Amino acid sequence: MTESEKVFQNVVCPFCGCLCDDLRIEVKDGKIVKNDEGCAISKAKFLSHDEDRLSTPTIKRNGEHVEVSFDEAMKRAVEILTAARRPLVYGLSSTENDAHREAYKIAETLGGVVDNTSSVCHGPTVLGVQESGEAAGSLAEVKNRADLVIYWGSNPQFAHPRHLSRYVRAEGEYIGDPKTGRKIWVFDIRKTISAGVADEFIRIEPGTDLEILGAMRAILRGHVLDIEEIGGISVKSLTEMVEKMKEVKYGILFFGLGLTQSKGRHRNIDAAVRLVQDLNTFAKWNMMPMRGHFNVAGANKTSTWQTGYPFAVDYARGYPRYQPGEYTAVDMLARGEADALLNIAADPAAHFPRRALRHMAAIPIINLDPKRNMTSLMAEVNLPAAMAGIECDGAAQRMDGLPMYLKKLIDPPEGVLPDRDILKTLHEKIAKEVG
Amino acid sequence: MQLENANGLGEVLKMSAVGVDVLLTSGRTLKQGRGMEIGKLSSDYFDAVSICEMDESTLKVLGIEDGDPVRVETDIGSVVVFGKHDRRAEPGVVFIPCGPYANAVTGSDTLESGMPGYKSIPARVFPAKGETVPTVEEILAEMVGVG
Numbered sequence: 144m145t146e147s148e149k150v151f152q153n154v155v156c157p158f159c160g161c162l163c164d165d166l167r168i169e170v171k172d173g174k175i176v177k178n179d180e181g182c183a184i185s186k187a188k189f190l191s192h193d194e195d196r197l198s199t200p201t202i203k204r205n206g207e208h209v210e211v212s213f214d215e216a217m218k219r220a221v222e223i224l225t226a227a228r229r230p231l232v233y234g235l236s237s238t239e240n241d242a243h244r245e246a247y248k249i250a251e252t253l254g255g256v257v258d259n260t261s262s263v264c265h266g267p268t269v270l271g272v273q274e275s276g277e278a279a280g281s282l283a284e285v286k287n288r289a290d291l292v293i294y295w296g297s298n299p300q301f302a303h304p305r306h307l308s309r310y311v312r313a314e315g316e317y318i319g320d321p322k323t324g325r326k327i328w329v330f331d332i333r334k335t336i337s338a339g340v341a342d343e344f345i346r347i348e349p350g351t352d353l354e355i356l357g358a359m360r361a362i363l364r365g366h367v368l369d370i371e372e373i374g375g376i377s378v379k380s381l382t383e384m385v386e387k388m389k390e391v392k393y394g395i396l397f398f399g400l401g402l403t404q405s406k407g408r409h410r411n412i413d414a415a416v417r418l419v420q421d422l423n424t425f426a427k428w429n430m431m432p433m434r435g436h437f438n439v440a441g442a443n444k445t446s447t448w449q450t451g452y453p454f455a456v457d458y459a460r461g462y463p464r465y466q467p468g469e470y471t472a473v474d475m476l477a478r479g480e481a482d483a484l485l486n487i488a489a490d491p492a493a494h495f496p497r498r499a500l501r502h503m504a505a506i507p508i509i510n511l512d513p514k515r516n517m518t519s520l521m522a523e524v525n526l527p528a529a530m531a532g533i534e535c536d537g538a539a540q541r542m543d544g545l546p547m548y549l550k551k552l553i554d555p556p557e558g559v560l561p562d563r564d565i566l567k568t569l570h571e572k573i574a575k576e577v578g
Numbered sequence: 579m580q581l582e583n584a585n586g587l588g589e590v591l592k593m594s595a596v597g598v599d600v601l602l603t604s605g606r607t608l609k610q611g612r613g614m615e616i617g618k619l620s621s622d623y624f625d626a627v628s629i630c631e632m633d634e635s636t637l638k639v640l641g642i643e644d645g646d647p648v649r650v651e652t653d654i655g656s657v658v659v660f661g662k663h664d665r666r667a668e669p670g671v672v673f674i675p676c677g678p679y680a681n682a683v684t685g686s687d688t689l690e691s692g693m694p695g696y697k698s699i700p701a702r703v704f705p706a707k708g709e710t711v712p713t714v715e716e717i718l719a720e721m722v723g724v725g
Contacts, residue, residue, distance in 0.1 A: 184611040195617030262692040302606035334666040349601050349698035408691045471692030496694045497721050498686035504722035516618040
């Protein structure tokens with residue numbers, strides 16, 4: 144091995160909320176050439192990290208993106224944000240915790256709103272938990288103890304490709320053969336690829352999650368239901384399932400956006416939390432959201448640490464206020480309320496619905512991202528950033544809340560800074576203007 | 579399989595003309611995840627998200643082959659994507675991977691929760707032979723007037 148070749152062991156993957164921490168990454172001549180252990184998406188992230196980058200800061204002049212110096216781009220960003228009456232700071236799920244801190248400072252100094260991408264993924268989970276309480280436990284506990292694993296409205300084989308192989312179809316301290324030692328049930332409206340590998344697939348009718356969870360809870364509490372079926376499942380089968388759920392040693396309910404984005408939203412989560420609470424009368428049960436972006440769980444944590452609330456925070460009155468549905472990004476945009484957007488490490492143009500997007504086109508956007516994306520096409524100011532976990536270090540929270548340290552493997556492109564440094568400078572300049 | 583119906587006046591209604599009523603749902607796929615990480619403006623991303631997966635019977639009544647364009651309409655808007663056969667799918671539910679094509683027909687009302695309704699949207703699917711599936715840049719321009 145030459146000096147220009149390096150091998151990094153136990154690298155944390157900055158893609159999904161699994162934050163797999165066992166990657167082996169080879170670097171040659173300052174370029175990542177191999178990713179062992181990573182899933183297909185992880186390989187794409189590491190091996191293509193230098194493709195389609197935002198190479199230099201740009202600002203829009205006469206509808207065209209013009210390359211400018213970092214200072215000039217920052218000057219324009221400060222002008223936009225200090226002139227705005229209702230600025231929205233958004234994103235944060237694909238960057239590390241220290242960058243979050245600076246984003247909250249910017250929102251506070253501007254008297255703006257700060258929201259993270261959880262408002263369009265597990266925001267309803269946060270609301271359900273605030274209503275009914277949080278079940279907590281680690282993925283290691285699942286691996287070592289869980290003999291019944293439920294995925295509800297979640298397709299881990301596609302969204303969290305190593306979740307099953309690392310924690311479920313893996314040997315555990317108290318689980319001998321993972322194929323016989325634990326059962327996997329998938330509840331979904333579609334027979335997904337994950338449903339194909341489960342022991343049981345329970346197809347439910349779209350939009351009936353809340354009713355089914357409520358019925359399971361009623362059965363668990365000994366009520367007799369005077370109906371034959373609910374949500375496409377016979378009450379007889381549902382009763383048999385509940386009986387099995389009572390008899391496990393350790394049950395885990397993993398849930399995805401099939402539950403949070405469906406009819407019922409946070410009420411679905413509320414019902415699931417209460418079901419898990421009731422199940423604990425009979426057996427040890429836990430539940431865990433399948434967090435998507437690698438640090439969206441961290442965004443909820445850091446927002447709570449610093450502002451007091453996990454997302455949807457408004458500083459307009461000089462102190463933080465919390466109102467999902469009002470200060471959440473899609474609502475702020477769809478109502479036409481935000482008059483400037485500072486977007487950090489997210490791509491709302493690729494993920495927000497039509498009406499929200501239309502308003503994004505009507506307001507100036509300052510966009511921080513390593514890569515070109517749909518938001519960068521619309522942005523008035525683009526500021527290229529280093530890729531967290533590859534080109535800069537930092538901390539991120541796994542889906543079970545465990546903080547993980549992201550390594551720096553290679554240098555970012557020349558002149559490109561980590562989000563935290565860009566945002567720190569931006570905050571200093573804004574603070575100077577605002578006084 | 580019955581591909582056409584007569585209405586009360588005896589007129590023959592072709593399913594391919596009136597479309598197929600479905601619930602549209604969106605979500606992640608492995609290809610969408612890979613495409614996103616390679617780059618949102620890459621052909622990998624376009625190929626991954628500009629599709630609508632449906633069961634075989636829906637493809638048949640629409641009179642199209644796997645990979646032909648379809649138009650998906652909701653109360654919010656319409657979008658042309660490639661119709662794809664999903665062997666696991668059942669009639670009545672179609673799937674567009676999360677991304678700009680799904681968003682083009684998704685409403686922004688969050689019912690005061692912050693979360694738009696990305697799942698189970700009432701929709702109608704039509705064959706769109708001869709129509710072109712817009713690129714990522716084109717769909718963005720169509721939605722907001724910026725490319």
